Amino acid sequence: MILSELKALEQNLNDARGASKVVELDQQLIGRLSRMDSIREKEMSKANLGRRTQRKSQLLEVLERLKENDFGFCIDCGEEIDIRRLRINPIVRKCFSCMQD
Ligand SMILES: [Zn+2]
Numbered sequence: 001m002i003l004s005e006l007k008a009l010e011q012n013l014n015d016a017r018g019a020s021k022v023v024e025l026d027q028q029l030i031g032r033l034s035r036m037d038s039i040r041e042k043e044m045s046k047a048n049l050g051r052r053t054q055r056k057s058q059l060l061e062v063l064e065r066l067k068e069n070d071f072g073f074c075i076d077c078g079e080e081i082d083i084r085r086l087r088i089n090p091i092v093r094k095c096f097s098c099m100q101d
Pocket residue numbers: 074075076077078079094095096097098099
């Protein structure tokens with residue numbers, strides 16, 4: 001279940017990266033955007049890509065931990081993390097009570 005979700009997320013990332021490339025190409029070709037607009041667009045797509053790259057490395061980390069059967073346990077106390085939370089966000093690394101600290 002987790003693996004298929006990760007696969008979907010990876011696919012998502014790849015699609016997103018392709019899409020942002022297309023946007024950049026369009027800007028170069030059209031060249032009608034005002035200078036300010038194009039600078040702002042570039043900053044935004046840079047920030048976006050940064051977030052996605054970070055997300056991807058977090059997902060890869062999850063995959064590593066899955067391989068080592070180290071997935072789903074709190075990095076602080078070693079308790080199992082609620083599966084419902086992992087379903088929502090597989091990169092969660094702490095149980096609910098440790099998150100509060
Ligand atoms: Zn904990």
